[in-house]
Amino acid sequence: MRVISVVNQKGGCGKTTTSVNLAGALAADGARVLLIDMDPQAHATLALGIDPEEITENLFDVLAERERAPHLDQVLISASERIDLAPSSVVLSALEQKLAAERDDDRTERLSTALSALPHKYDFVLIDCPPAISLLTFNALRASQEVIVPLETSLFAIDGVQKLLETLALLMDRIGHDLSVRILPTLYDGRTRYARDTLGEIRELFKDMCFDSVIRMNIKLREAAQKGLPVNLLAPKANGTLDYAATAIELAASSPSRENKKSEVESSEGLSTQREVVIRYRNAEAADVRIAGDFNGWIPDRNVQSHIQTDGTDRVWTKVMLLSPGTYEYRYVVDGEWCTDPDNLDHTPGPMGQPNSVLHVS
Ligand SMILES: Nc1ncnc2c1ncn2[C@@H]1O[C@H](COP(=O)(O)OP(=O)(O)O)[C@@H](O)[C@H]1O
Ligand SMILES: [Mg+2]
Missing domain, CATH: 3.40.50.300 (P-loop containing nucleotide triphosphate hydrolases)
Known part of the structure; x- marks a missing residue:
């Protein structure tokens, strides 16, 4: 059913x-x-x-x-x-x-x-x-x-x-x-x-x-x-x-x-070409930080391993993803607000004119 x-x-x-x-x-x-x-x-x-x-x-x-x-x-x-x-x-x-x-x-x-x-x-x-x-x-x-x-x-x-x-x-x-x-x-x-x-x-x-x-x-x-x-x-x-x-x-x-x-077939074929991509987000006030992009169908944190650490007064979110070489667009969702990656100056306009951050995987 x-x-x-x-x-x-x-x-x-x-x-x-x-x-x-x-x-x-x-x-x-x-x-x-x-x-x-x-x-x-x-x-x-x-x-x-x-x-x-x-x-x-x-x-x-x-x-x-x-x-x-x-x-x-x-x-x-x-x-x-x-x-x-x-x-x-x-x-x-x-x-x-x-x-x-x-x-x-x-x-x-x-x-x-x-x-x-x-x-x-x-x-x-x-x-x-x-x-x-x-x-x-x-x-x-x-x-x-x-x-x-x-x-x-x-x-x-x-x-x-x-x-x-x-x-x-x-x-x-x-x-x-x-x-x-x-x-x-x-x-x-x-x-x-x-x-x-x-x-x-x-x-x-x-x-x-x-x-x-x-x-x-x-x-x-x-x-x-x-x-x-x-x-x-x-x-x-x-x-x-x-x-x-x-x-x-x-x-x-x-x-x-x-x-x-x-997807099992794809992943077993694609494994050799996939790269482990690690990006970090640092913020002192946020409670929940997720990442969404064209690599995960814009569903926040889908297919992403997420870890949080504390560094002084900051909290640091580490996002680990397996991605094939290519160019991806993404945004963070910080306590429900969609925003670009403050540590990434590479932006492109998304469909609503809002900037998306750009990730290159080689
Ligand atoms: N493809 C369509 N073409 C014409 N009218 C549509 C179409 N889809 C929905 N409608 C009409 O639009 C209105 C809202 O659709 P509905 O399915 O009830 O939306 P929802 O359940 O999301 O509130 C209804 O009057 C419906 O008959
Ligand atoms: Mg209805």
Whole structure:
């Protein structure tokens, strides 16, 4: 079972549209899909034609109670062929308060526990997250191995996504497992130069982390949500159907286990040419310093060994990375603020005009 969270703290970037229509495209290819609506706004529930007010038991009942709670499979609704839905409701917004007194570990693994108790398995579980990094999103991430970040093709959105990647890196520490993160460009209007340039910049910045598929603006996606159907069932030839079908193929072809094997092969072939690169950051006040660059998909401290030492009143962070020869761009994330390396005068403008530090590995 591949469990995938669809996450972005920004609203309106296409999380729900992606969850519902990717579910539709995967199901059309024969996969069994469970869609979990983790957003109290219940947009995914509505987009599959189900009225949250008419449901007696929903995800809240499963997650909020430990004793006497219904099992996840008892609240599932068959939404269309091969798609089951775990419906949401506005009461889900009370979960945080309801679980406030619980231990952090208990509060955050509710969904993961509910999923592992499912009597039958799905090929894909897609979790539509709310537009916030809340307890609900945390539950989703703990249950997932993969994350899809829908990213609206606007420059402003790129800025937000770097913050999100930083948050995901911190959460990976807390949940204790790695997440395979991929970015899906959405709401793309290829008629405007602005959108074309932005897409180019997103690809340049995130490279392999980015899906090759792009979700174009398509009015049929809006209509399908209003009619309560995945777009492929409403308009089989619409661009929205074609784009999510392409994304589904790409997703299915890149199972995380296959990616791991690929990187094992790459690393065993590439080991002889990789260099150990060590850089240091010195600061008296900072509490948390991470490094993010095109070598780690801009996910702070991913694939980096980090050590802290004290030197007089300063703290010194040592970052050790294995890199192939080439030129890389990077920034430090110091207590949540993205900044250049103060000890490196070699800068280049990044996509938002901000300077990135440049690292040459020979
Ligand atoms: N590719 C697209 N083309 C046209 N409209 C879209 C597209 N993606 C999303 N929308 C519309 O934009 C709005 C926000 O999308 P939604 O998926 O609900 O975002 P989120 O879940 O991230 O808040 C919805 O009205 C949706 O129908
Ligand atoms: Mg949504």
